Amino acid sequence: MKIGRLEDLGSLRGTALLRVDFNSPIDPSSNMILDDKRFREHAPTVKALEDSKCVIVTHQSRPMKKDFTNLRAHAERLERLIGRPVDYIDDIFGACARDAVKTMDYGEVLMLENVRFNSEEVLTMDGEDAMKTHLVKGLSAMADYYVFDAFGTAHRSQPTIVGLPRVMRSVAGLLMDKEVSTLSKVLTDAPGPVTFVLGGTKVDDSLAVAKNALEAGITDNVVFTGVVANVVYLAEGKKIGKPSTDLVHSLGYDKEIEVAAELLKKYSDRIVTPDHVAVKEDGVRAEYPLENMPQDKGIMDLGIESLAELTGIISNSGTIVLNGPAGVFEDEQFSAGTYELIRASEKAEFSVVGGGHTAAVIEKMGVADRFSHISTGGGACIEFLTGKKLPAVEALEYSKEKFW
Ligand SMILES: Nc1ncnc2c1ncn2[C@@H]1O[C@H](COP(=O)(O)OP(=O)(O)OP(=O)(O)O)[C@@H](O)[C@H]1O
Numbered sequence: 001m002k003i004g005r006l007e008d009l010g011s012l013r014g015t016a017l018l019r020v021d022f023n024s025p026i027d028p029s030s031n032m033i034l035d036d037k038r039f040r041e042h043a044p045t046v047k048a049l050e051d052s053k054c055v056i057v058t059h060q061s062r063p064m065k066k067d068f069t070n071l072r073a074h075a076e077r078l079e080r081l082i083g084r085p086v087d088y089i090d091d092i093f094g095a096c097a098r099d100a101v102k103t104m105d106y107g108e109v110l111m112l113e114n115v116r117f118n119s120e121e122v123l124t125m126d127g128e129d130a131m132k133t134h135l136v137k138g139l140s141a142m143a144d145y146y147v148f149d150a151f152g153t154a155h156r157s158q159p160t161i162v163g164l165p166r167v168m169r170s171v172a173g174l175l176m177d178k179e180v181s182t183l184s185k186v187l188t189d190a191p192g193p194v195t196f197v198l199g200g201t202k203v204d205d206s207l208a209v210a211k212n213a214l215e216a217g218i219t220d221n222v223v224f225t226g227v228v229a230n231v232v233y234l235a236e237g238k239k240i241g242k243p244s245t246d247l248v249h250s251l252g253y254d255k256e257i258e259v260a261a262e263l264l265k266k267y268s269d270r271i272v273t274p275d276h277v278a279v280k281e282d283g284v285r286a287e288y289p290l291e292n293m294p295q296d297k298g299i300m301d302l303g304i305e306s307l308a309e310l311t312g313i314i315s316n317s318g319t320i321v322l323n324g325p326a327g328v329f330e331d332e333q334f335s336a337g338t339y340e341l342i343r344a345s346e347k348a349e350f351s352v353v354g355g356g357h358t359a360a361v362i363e364k365m366g367v368a369d370r371f372s373h374i375s376t377g378g379g380a381c382i383e384f385l386t387g388k389k390l391p392a393v394e395a396l397e398y399s400k401e402k403f404w
């Protein structure tokens with residue numbers, strides 16, 4: 001890896017600017033953090049910086065969304081987790097933030113305000129433009145070096161991600177390092193056969209991952225479930241009922257039907273979709289072979305009769321990459337497909353999970369420790385697995401080249 005690591009910095013005294021991704025599900029009415037996985041995952045990096053003055057930069061949500069909020073609760077949650085005081089200041093790089101940093105002692109932790117409160121951070125730009133932003137100039141002036149640990153946001157081209165590493169000596173934090181090295185294993189030396197199980201609603205991402213992984217020989221099989229499977233059915237000319245067809249169109253995935261058709265032309269022998277589906281009839285689960293499903297009902301889950309084939313493929317695989325639920329698991333009647341594919345995947349020699357929904361179900365089932373790696377990234381994990389270099393990785397490589 002051509003990016004710097006924490007250990008490359010030697011002594012960690014001085015002021016560290018630490019970019020994490022504490023973007024988490026929160027209850028907008030109370031600001032309560034509902035899942036602290038990302039806090040737990042970043043905690044070792046905060047701990048590793050305990051001899052420095054640690055200034056934390058992170059975001060929560062995006063402008064206009066209900067959970068776009070200040071970071072007071074985030075600082076409190078981190079404080080509880082690491083067992084050390086974490087100060088919070090409602091400023092990013094203004095006079096108050098600068099004064100707060102100046103008066104810090106070694107061993108202290110300060111969390112700055114939600115960095116997306118600054119309008120520059122929500123813009124997509126290249127590294128050269130990002131270097132010139134007020135945000136990058138202001139933040140970089142407050143610290144001696146930069147630790148980028150925010151793997152979950154490594155696929156975005158925003159100032160703190162692509163700009164700061166271009167103006168400061170920067171290294172990857174422990175989580176970033178772990179994510180990049182574990183996910184790289186999928187691209188290089190995962191035990192075979194490799195099967196990608198892709199569900200959920202992000203059809204464009206899932207098809208791009210499948211295309212790249214099949215073309216590059218990263219995966220042997222792809223199992224599509226969830227809304228992604230619905231698009232594949234349409235590409236095969238199968239009827240999936242009005243509600244599911246309307247959903248595909250309303251999500252803007254018309255073009256993806258063609259993408260799926262192209263994939264099927266080349267790789268039909270390596271692509272599998274469930275041939276039985278579950279729908280809701282009179283309020284309860286009913287199962288049908290796909291070709292006989294009622295056309296006025298929406299597909300809510302894969303059918304149990306498909307499970308033998310899908311779990312068979314999974315259990316014959318050395319590596320499983322699982323991303324996105326197989327059905328509308330939030331409704332208990334339709335969670336079976338998602339749960340059963342998770343149960344089958346946990347037995348693989350090497351198993352990687354991406355995406356917040358899938359990770360949350362796995363935590364709820366209490367089987368997280370049976371997986372080799374549960375990524376903190378949704379979009380970042382899946383983009384990494386397309387083999388594309390993530391903007392954050394590129395920026396850290398640039399930094400290593402420039403400042404070492
Ligand atoms: N057949 C289906 N019809 C409608 N919705 C579905 C279907 N299958 C799965 N879903 C929905 O997909 C949603 C999750 O998809 P999404 O792509 O966001 O998951 P993810 O991979 O965990 O990603 P992320 O963490 O980035 O949000 C769930 O809310 C689930 O209800």
Ligand SMILES: O=C(O)[C@H](O)COP(=O)(O)O
Nearest residue numbers: 021023062152153378379
């Ligand atoms: O949760 C995520 O995927 C990251 O924090 C990035 O958030 P974004 O999709 O709002 O850029």
